[in-house]
Amino acid sequence: MIRRLATLLLLAGPAWAQEETPTPEEVDAPAVDVPEEDPLSAYRVRFDILVDRTIGTASQPVVFNWRRSTVHAAATGSFLVELNTFNSMRAGGMVRLPGQRSIVELGLSWAEVWDSQSSRQLAYTPYRQPGRPDRFDLDVMVGLPLAEGVVTAAPRLFPATQLVLNGYVGLRYGLYPTGWGGMTPGQVVGAIFNPVMTEIELDNLESARLDAMEVDPQRYGFMAGLGNDIYFEQGFFVSPRLLLSLPLLAPATQTRLVMTADASVVIGMAF
Amino acid sequence: MRAAALALCLLSCGKVPLTPVNARFRIADAAWFAEESTLFLFWEVRAEQGLGEPSVIEIRYTTDDARLDWTPVDDLEAVHVHVPVDCGTDKLCGSTSLAVPLEPREVEIRLRYHEDGELALETDTAFNVVGPGAPHDHRSLVVYGVFDETNSFVQWRGRHQFPTLRNQTATRLGLRRAFTIDDTTYGTLDSDWFSLNPYGYGGSCPETFGPTEMPPLTTLARAVFHPDEVPIAAAGSPVLCASATVNDAQGEFTTAAVARRNPEVASAFPLLRSPVHDARTIPYFLAPCDRTISSEHEEMQRQRLLLGPLPTTCTDDWQQPGWYESLVVELREEVERTRVLGDDMVLVIGLHHDDEALADLLEDALDAIVPAERHRSSPRLAGAFVYDSTSHEVSLDSLSPVALWCPAELPLAELPDVSARSCPTLPDEPELDLGPLSFGTLPVFPNRDEYLEFLDDFGKRQAGEMLEQRFRVPEFAATSDHVDLGDFGVVTFLNGEAISSDADDAFSFCLPEEPAPIIARSTLMEVPVVRDAIIQGCRSGQLPPGVCEVGRTGLLPIEALPDWHDLAGEDAYELGLFWDFPFLLRLEYEARVAGSVTALGFTVPFGLGTPTETFYGAQTWLDDEFSLTDVLTQCRRWCDHPTFDGAGVYQLGESFWPSYAQRCYRPAFPQRGDGGFPRDP
Known part of the structure; x- marks a missing residue:
C-alpha cells in the first residue's frame, strides 16, 4: 500500500521537486561569511531563501480560504472508462468536509450501464464479458492538497481563482437495489461486509444484467487519482478529476474489472 | 518504484476477456403418442453464466406430410398448458406439446443463444414413439384416486407417463394436464383388474357399481381432493370407480379411473397394563445373641436394610435340632399374619454370622416357603431379599428365581446375566493411591471384610447411608395364568x-x-x-x-x-x-467417594457424597403398563391394497401385507389443503 501511494505521489513530483531544486537566486547568492571551521556551515541557509520556501504555507489563500469553510455540497457527474464493451455513466451528489491538511468526501451516485454496439453483438454469441449492472456507488474519499495557489483565469474576464491540486484515495462501494432480495437480515448483514457478492445476490442480479454481461462479483474497490479544485471568491467551485480503480483488493473481491478510469466533474458550493 | 508501477499496469490494464457460457443440454427429450396425436418436447439447458430472456428454444421435425423447420417454441400453439418455469439463474427449461397427426421423425431441439443471433447450440434429442395400445401404458397421463387417512375423502390424481421422463420431472418442466372426474360409483373389483394395470386406469366402470352422486370435478393440478365426503352408502366399498376425461390433440378421451381405499389399520392392542405396587416387607435380623462378631458390621447391616431397632432372631442354637424347623414355622406364620393386610410381601432378612453353613441353612428355610408362593395370585409372598455377612451364591435352583442374595461373588463372565439378581462384589473397585492421597468407594452391600477394611482406611462416616428401599411387585389377578420357562423366567x-x-x-x-x-x-x-x-x-x-x-x-x-x-x-x-424375577428392589442411598490424606504419620479422611439410585431384580416392574400402540398394528380390511409410505408416496407395489409384516407402518397420508402436487416419483 505505501509503495503504491508513493507511486501516486511520484506523479505529483514536480510540485515538490521545485522545493528540492535550488532557485536561481539561491544559486547566485553570495556565500555567507562564516568561519571555515564552522561544522554547521553545510546546513546554513540564508533567511530570504527560507522565507521563499515556506511562503506557500505561511500565506496560503488569497482568493478563497477553503480550509475555513464548514462543508461543501456538490453535484457530480462522471464517465466510466471500463476495459470491457459496456457503457457506464454516473451522476450523483457529494458532501465534502474540509480540514487543515485534507478534505474528506462522501458521495452517492447512480451508475447507469447500457449496451454498446459491441456488447449487443456479443450477446448473440455464447460468450459473456464481466461487467456491473445499474447500481448506486457509495464513495468515501480523502483528498490531499499537493499544491495550491492563486491563478489567473483565461479569458481575463473571469476573476482570479484559488487552485488546489489534490491527490485522491478512497473506497467505492457498489449497492445493487435488487441484490438483497429474498435474503434474511442476517444474510444481508453478512453480505454488507463481504468483499464478494454472494450466490444469492448474483442470482438476483441475473435479471438486471445486460444480455452479454457476466456480473462481476466485486462489492467494493480501491480508487486513487488526481484532481483540481478551482475555487471562486464566493465559494463556488469546480473540480475536474481522474480516478483509477487499482487492483489492490482484487484477490479478495475476485474482480476482473480493474484499472477502470473515472473521469468526473464536481460542481458545488462551499459554506 | 516506477518499474513496479509499470508492471502493475501491464498486468492489469489489459481488456477484460470474454468467457464462454459453456451451455449444454441436460434434457432434450421428445415423445410422440399415437393415441393422442401429440408430440411432447422437454428441455433443460444449463450454462455457467446463465442464459437471458433473449435465448430461445427452437424445434424442428419431419412427418410424411409436412416439415417444420427450426421454429421457436413460443411461435407454436401447444395442445396442453405449459407454464413458464424458473429453473434457476443458470438454467433454461420448459416443455411444449404439439398436435402432430402423423408419426414424426428427425425431431430435434436446439438452443439459439439470442433470438436475433445466428449461433445455436444443437444436441442429440432423445425421441420416442409410443404406439397405439391400452390407455394405462400407451397414453401420456394416467388418472387414479387415493384416500385420506380417514378413508372418507378421495383425492384424484394425474400421473405423467413418458418413456424417458419421470412424473415429477414433467411437472417441473411446466407440463400441466387438465382432467375431469365424473360419474363416481362404488363397489368391489377383483384383483385381476389390477394385475397388469396397477392403477386400474382404462376400461369402464362395472354396471353393478352404485352411484355416489358426487358432483363432477375438474383440475389443472396433478392432484385434487373432491370437496365432498364419500357417501356413507359407499363406506364399506373397497373401490371407487369414476369416468376420467382428459384432452389431447384429437379431442377428449374418457375412460375409467379407480380409487382404492387405504388398508384399515389400527393398533392391535394399545396397552397391556399390569399394576405394580410397593410390597410390604417382612423384616428379620438373624444374628448370635450371646456373642459379638462385629458390632460395626452389624450396625451397618441394620442401616442398609433400614431395620432400626428390630429385635434380633438369635442364631446361637442354629446347630441344635429343631432350630431350623422353628425358623420355617416362624417365617411361614409371619407371612400368613401379614397376608391378611392384603398386600404382596417380600421377606427382608439380615444375616449376621461367621459360619457359611448357617447361610446354607437359611437357604433351605427360604426354599421351603418362597418358591411355593411364586405363582399365587395377590396377596402373595413375591420373594426374599437376604443381606449376608459374607459373599454367598444361592445354590438351590428352586430358590434362585425368587431370592435376591447379597453380596455375591460372581465370575466376571456371569455378571451381565445375573448381576441384577444379586449384589456382586465387583473386583474392579480398587483403591486409588496418588502419593499421600488415596481414594476408594464402598458398594452398597459390602461383605464384612470389605466393610471393615474400608473403616480402617476411611472411617465410618464415609461408608454411605441407605435412604430408602422399595420393593416393586406386580399384582397378579386371580385369573392370572403362569407358564414357567424354568431358568429363563x-x-x-x-x-x-x-x-x-x-x-x-x-x-x-x-x-x-x-x-x-x-x-x-x-x-x-x-x-x-x-x-x-x-x-x-x-x-x-x-x-x-x-x-x-x-x-x-x-x-x-x-x-x-x-x-x-x-x-x-x-x-x-x-x-x-x-x-424373570418376581420383584424390583429400588434403592436410594448416599454413595460416597471416600478419600484420605496421610502426612507426618497422621491420616485425615474426607469424602464426597452423592444421592444414588440403584435397581436390583427385574426392571420389567419399573412400569406398570406396556404400550403396544406403535409396536403391533392390525389391518382389518383391505390389507392387500397399496398404501402410503412415511414420505407420503403412494407405493403401488407395497400393500400392508406382506410388505409391513416386520416393518414399522408409519404412513403419511394426503391431507386436504396440502397442495396439488404430491410426491409421486
Missing part, C-alpha cells in the same frame, strides 16, 4: 388380555427401542400335533424362526405374530408378560 397371562382377529386380517410388528417383553399364545399353539408339525417345519427351514418358538414352548414372541397369523389365521391371541 415366567410368562404370565395377566387377566385374559387378548387380540381378536379374522382370518383375513394382517399384523405388522415394529421393533421398539426397548424390547417389549410380550408373548402371545393361542388355542392352536397348545395342540401337540401342531407343535410337532412346527418343529418339523422349522427343521426343514420352511417356517420363520420366530414361529419355531411355538414348537418348543407353545408360546409365540410377539414379533412372530404377523407370520403366525398368516399361517394359522386364528381368531384370538392371548397376550402375556415375560418376566
Whole structure:
C-alpha cells in the first residue's frame, strides 16, 4: 500500500521537486561569511531563501480560504472508462468536509450501464464479458492538497481563482437495489461486509444484467487519482478529476474489472 | 518504484476477456403418442453464466406430410398448458406439446443463444414413439384416486407417463394436464383388474357399481381432493370407480379411473397394563445373641436394610435340632399374619454370622416357603431379599428365581446375566493411591471384610447411608395364568388380555427401542400335533424362526405374530408378560467417594457424597403398563391394497401385507389443503 501511494505521489513530483531544486537566486547568492571551521556551515541557509520556501504555507489563500469553510455540497457527474464493451455513466451528489491538511468526501451516485454496439453483438454469441449492472456507488474519499495557489483565469474576464491540486484515495462501494432480495437480515448483514457478492445476490442480479454481461462479483474497490479544485471568491467551485480503480483488493473481491478510469466533474458550493 | 508501477499496469490494464457460457443440454427429450396425436418436447439447458430472456428454444421435425423447420417454441400453439418455469439463474427449461397427426421423425431441439443471433447450440434429442395400445401404458397421463387417512375423502390424481421422463420431472418442466372426474360409483373389483394395470386406469366402470352422486370435478393440478365426503352408502366399498376425461390433440378421451381405499389399520392392542405396587416387607435380623462378631458390621447391616431397632432372631442354637424347623414355622406364620393386610410381601432378612453353613441353612428355610408362593395370585409372598455377612451364591435352583442374595461373588463372565439378581462384589473397585492421597468407594452391600477394611482406611462416616428401599411387585389377578420357562423366567397371562382377529386380517410388528417383553399364545399353539408339525417345519427351514418358538414352548414372541397369523389365521391371541424375577428392589442411598490424606504419620479422611439410585431384580416392574400402540398394528380390511409410505408416496407395489409384516407402518397420508402436487416419483 505505501509503495503504491508513493507511486501516486511520484506523479505529483514536480510540485515538490521545485522545493528540492535550488532557485536561481539561491544559486547566485553570495556565500555567507562564516568561519571555515564552522561544522554547521553545510546546513546554513540564508533567511530570504527560507522565507521563499515556506511562503506557500505561511500565506496560503488569497482568493478563497477553503480550509475555513464548514462543508461543501456538490453535484457530480462522471464517465466510466471500463476495459470491457459496456457503457457506464454516473451522476450523483457529494458532501465534502474540509480540514487543515485534507478534505474528506462522501458521495452517492447512480451508475447507469447500457449496451454498446459491441456488447449487443456479443450477446448473440455464447460468450459473456464481466461487467456491473445499474447500481448506486457509495464513495468515501480523502483528498490531499499537493499544491495550491492563486491563478489567473483565461479569458481575463473571469476573476482570479484559488487552485488546489489534490491527490485522491478512497473506497467505492457498489449497492445493487435488487441484490438483497429474498435474503434474511442476517444474510444481508453478512453480505454488507463481504468483499464478494454472494450466490444469492448474483442470482438476483441475473435479471438486471445486460444480455452479454457476466456480473462481476466485486462489492467494493480501491480508487486513487488526481484532481483540481478551482475555487471562486464566493465559494463556488469546480473540480475536474481522474480516478483509477487499482487492483489492490482484487484477490479478495475476485474482480476482473480493474484499472477502470473515472473521469468526473464536481460542481458545488462551499459554506 | 516506477518499474513496479509499470508492471502493475501491464498486468492489469489489459481488456477484460470474454468467457464462454459453456451451455449444454441436460434434457432434450421428445415423445410422440399415437393415441393422442401429440408430440411432447422437454428441455433443460444449463450454462455457467446463465442464459437471458433473449435465448430461445427452437424445434424442428419431419412427418410424411409436412416439415417444420427450426421454429421457436413460443411461435407454436401447444395442445396442453405449459407454464413458464424458473429453473434457476443458470438454467433454461420448459416443455411444449404439439398436435402432430402423423408419426414424426428427425425431431430435434436446439438452443439459439439470442433470438436475433445466428449461433445455436444443437444436441442429440432423445425421441420416442409410443404406439397405439391400452390407455394405462400407451397414453401420456394416467388418472387414479387415493384416500385420506380417514378413508372418507378421495383425492384424484394425474400421473405423467413418458418413456424417458419421470412424473415429477414433467411437472417441473411446466407440463400441466387438465382432467375431469365424473360419474363416481362404488363397489368391489377383483384383483385381476389390477394385475397388469396397477392403477386400474382404462376400461369402464362395472354396471353393478352404485352411484355416489358426487358432483363432477375438474383440475389443472396433478392432484385434487373432491370437496365432498364419500357417501356413507359407499363406506364399506373397497373401490371407487369414476369416468376420467382428459384432452389431447384429437379431442377428449374418457375412460375409467379407480380409487382404492387405504388398508384399515389400527393398533392391535394399545396397552397391556399390569399394576405394580410397593410390597410390604417382612423384616428379620438373624444374628448370635450371646456373642459379638462385629458390632460395626452389624450396625451397618441394620442401616442398609433400614431395620432400626428390630429385635434380633438369635442364631446361637442354629446347630441344635429343631432350630431350623422353628425358623420355617416362624417365617411361614409371619407371612400368613401379614397376608391378611392384603398386600404382596417380600421377606427382608439380615444375616449376621461367621459360619457359611448357617447361610446354607437359611437357604433351605427360604426354599421351603418362597418358591411355593411364586405363582399365587395377590396377596402373595413375591420373594426374599437376604443381606449376608459374607459373599454367598444361592445354590438351590428352586430358590434362585425368587431370592435376591447379597453380596455375591460372581465370575466376571456371569455378571451381565445375573448381576441384577444379586449384589456382586465387583473386583474392579480398587483403591486409588496418588502419593499421600488415596481414594476408594464402598458398594452398597459390602461383605464384612470389605466393610471393615474400608473403616480402617476411611472411617465410618464415609461408608454411605441407605435412604430408602422399595420393593416393586406386580399384582397378579386371580385369573392370572403362569407358564414357567424354568431358568429363563415366567410368562404370565395377566387377566385374559387378548387380540381378536379374522382370518383375513394382517399384523405388522415394529421393533421398539426397548424390547417389549410380550408373548402371545393361542388355542392352536397348545395342540401337540401342531407343535410337532412346527418343529418339523422349522427343521426343514420352511417356517420363520420366530414361529419355531411355538414348537418348543407353545408360546409365540410377539414379533412372530404377523407370520403366525398368516399361517394359522386364528381368531384370538392371548397376550402375556415375560418376566424373570418376581420383584424390583429400588434403592436410594448416599454413595460416597471416600478419600484420605496421610502426612507426618497422621491420616485425615474426607469424602464426597452423592444421592444414588440403584435397581436390583427385574426392571420389567419399573412400569406398570406396556404400550403396544406403535409396536403391533392390525389391518382389518383391505390389507392387500397399496398404501402410503412415511414420505407420503403412494407405493403401488407395497400393500400392508406382506410388505409391513416386520416393518414399522408409519404412513403419511394426503391431507386436504396440502397442495396439488404430491410426491409421486
